[in-house]
Amino acid sequence: MNSNCIVAQSGGPTPIINASLQGVLESSLKSKKIDKVFAARFGIKGLMKDNVFDLTKEDEKQINLLKNTPGSILGSCRYKLKHFNKNTADYKKIFKIFEKYNIEYFFYIGGNDSMDTVDKLSKYARSNKKNINVIGIPKTIDNDLVITDHSPGFGSAAKYIATSVMETALDSRVYQRKNVHLIEVMGRHAGWLAAASALAGQSGLNTPDLIYFPEVVFSTDKFIDDLKKEAEKKDNIVVVISEGIKNDKGEYISASETSKHDQFGHKQMGGAAHSLAPYVKEYIFKRVKVIEFNVLQRACNHSASLIDLKEAYDCGKKAVEIASHKQKTGKTVIIKRISNDPYKSKITYEDVDKIANKEKKIPRDWINKEGNFVTEQAIKYLSPLIKGEPAHKSKNGLPQYSHIKAAATVRHKYEI
Numbered sequence: 515m516n517s518n519c520i521v522a523q524s525g526g527p528t529p530i531i532n533a534s535l536q537g538v539l540e541s542s543l544k545s546k547k548i549d550k551v552f553a554a555r556f557g558i559k560g561l562m563k564d565n566v567f568d569l570t571k572e573d574e575k576q577i578n579l580l581k582n583t584p585g586s587i588l589g590s591c592r593y594k595l596k597h598f599n600k601n602t603a604d605y606k607k608i609f610k611i612f613e614k615y616n617i618e619y620f621f622y623i624g625g626n627d628s629m630d631t632v633d634k635l636s637k638y639a640r641s642n643k644k645n646i647n648v649i650g651i652p653k654t655i656d657n658d659l660v661i662t663d664h665s666p667g668f669g670s671a672a673k674y675i676a677t678s679v680m681e682t683a684l685d686s687r688v689y690q691r692k693n694v695h696l697i698e699v700m701g702r703h704a705g706w707l708a709a710a711s712a713l714a715g716q717s718g719l720n721t722p723d724l725i726y727f728p729e730v731v732f733s734t735d736k737f738i739d740d741l742k743k744e745a746e747k748k749d750n751i752v753v754v755i756s757e758g759i760k761n762d763k764g765e766y767i768s769a770s771e772t773s774k775h776d777q778f779g780h781k782q783m784g785g786a787a788h789s790l791a792p793y794v795k796e797y798i799f800k801r802v803k804v805i806e807f808n809v810l811q812r813a814c815n816h817s818a819s820l821i822d823l824k825e826a827y828d829c830g831k832k833a834v835e836i837a838s839h840k841q842k843t844g845k846t847v848i849i850k851r852i853s854n855d856p857y858k859s860k861i862t863y864e865d866v867d868k869i870a871n872k873e874k875k876i877p878r879d880w881i882n883k884e885g886n887f888v889t890e891q892a893i894k895y896l897s898p899l900i901k902g903e904p905a906h907k908s909k910n911g912l913p914q915y916s917h918i919k920a921a922a923t924v925r926h927k928y929e930i
Contacts, residue, residue, distance in 0.1 A: 517618030518550040519837070520566065523586040523653075524557040524593075524624035524631065528667025529674070529815040530826045531653045532587050532916065534623050536580035537830020538651070539569055542619075547838045552615050555921060557591035558622075558631055562607040566615060567920035579916035581823060582906050584815035586623075587918055595631055598638045605638045612646055619647050619837040621830075625654035625665070629846055629870040636844030636866065647837040650846030650866050651829050655812050657706035660872045661864050662848035666829055667812070669822030669899035672710030674814035675699055676900065678807065679714040679752060683721035686750040686803075693801040694741065694751045694794050698787035700811060701756040703728050704875045707811065708756040710896055712888045721752045728758035729875050730885035732767055734793060740886050741798045751799075755787050816913060820902025825849055825859060832861045857898035 521538050523531060535553075542548045553569040554561040580587065598605045612620070622632050632650040639646045652659050655671035679697060686695050699707045705727030714721050723744050726732060744751045759767050768786035787804045794802045829847045836842045846866040852858040880892040907914040 516547050516549045518552060518616050519548050519619035519621065519834070520552040520554055520561070520612070520615065520617050521569070521588070521621040521623065522554040522557050522561060523588045523590050524622060524628040525590060525654065526625070527584065527586045527590065527812050528653050528655050528826075529584050529670035529813060529818050530581070530667055530823045531623060532580040532583045532585075533823050533826040534651050534653060534666060534830035534833075535588065536577065537827040537832075538621050538623075538834055539577060539580075539830075541831040541834035543570065545834060545838050548619065548834075550615075552617070553588050553921070556589040557593065557624075557628075558595065558608070559591040559593045560589065561611055562604060564611055564614070566611065569918075569920075572918055572920065576916045576918060579907065579914055581827060582815055582818070582904060582913065583916040584813040587916060588921055592627065593631075594627065595634050597634060598641070605635070608635065609639075609642075609644060609646070612644075618645060619649070619834070621649050621651055621833050621837070623651040623653055623830075625652070625656070626659060626869075626871065626873065629659070629866050632846060633844065633866045633870040639843060647843040649833045649837045649842070650869075651833045652847060652849075653826070655707060656701055656704055658704040658873045658875070660869055660874045662869075663851040663859065664849060664899060666822060666826035666849075668706060668710075669819040669825075670814060670817065671707060671811045672713065672896060673819045673822075673900035674811055674817045675707055675710050675754075675807065676713035677817055679711045679722050679754065680717050680719055682805065683714070683719050683750070683752050686752060691801055692745075692749040692799040693803065694753065694799050696787040696791060696794065696802065696804045697722070697752065697754045698757055698785075698804070698806045699754060700807075701728060702758040703873055705729055705756045705758070706876060708754050709876055709880070709888045709892050710900075711754040712893060713896055713900060716893070716897070722754045723748075723751050724753045724886045725888065726753070726755045726759050726886060727876060727881060728756050728760060729878065730881060731762050732759040733761070734790070737790065738793060738797045740884070741794065745798055755790070757786050759786055816906065818904050819900045820904045821857065821899060823904050825861070828861045832863065836863050854894060854898060857901070
């Protein structure tokens, strides 16, 4: 009898995170080494509580809709495992579940913090001679995973942001009123999503006008000066601001002393644009609109990039290949770019400890000298990632999304 595998999702969702899940499931079912595919609800936290179900029993029609379904359909969590030298309790719970379901392969779909979990579980398995292969599958709209050329989920979020910036710019020009639109996008330490807004300018709309990144120290005085220069040239100004912009003291523009932190010590973000709006009203134009895309940029499957979706699916398939055919553990799937025009990429893998707890930021020479826009190098990197439109199934004018029955459990029952 063959062994089984289990898959879970962690961290913030992406528009196409379930494409990777579908890739894992379909590839596992074809594998000669895997009998059943189990799934854990709410990531590693749900796994410890035995919130596990057999994914292969789900309706085939619903499985086929996964690619085009936003949100982590298995549920997610943010939970930091302590090193097993300090606390083995969590590890014993997890590996007890692995033993219960005859698990030999564990696939964890997530970002930086999830790769930390993959790394720790792999090292625990090796140290304790457990026959478990733990493989990471990348996802994050922030695009801040190192080594991989880009992260699945980023291209679709980038496409949504660029499109929304175009639409905002057109709306701002409707009336004969001077105005400034401040658009805030996600990105705590890396400004990739903010940079993606520059793709809107490829449409011929000449927007956005200014972009601000966490990689560059933010000065309110310089910000006002930049706006004054733009106001001399036009009456409708569109500005994109990353939520993670910081002053010269390293303090977030948006985060107050009372802001909460998650289990990984990350300050909960949001509000940078709102905090700057009063300055704009006082020194530039009275009419200021603040727009926060918030969760929309990570739930926008309706505006997914076909390239992004296909790569996410292929990353799921590659994870199964790595685990079951090459007997690897402590690895994570990565994407290597082969060429830009035409765009080509290769799905391969790397040691997860080279990726966990590290962040990829925008190279400084991809941001202009003024620190308020990107260079052509960034545009060339970004442009291929948003291309292509996936086919969406719809009913009564609305998209059809997957409904996994066993995943529709009450969340609070499984909180730790």
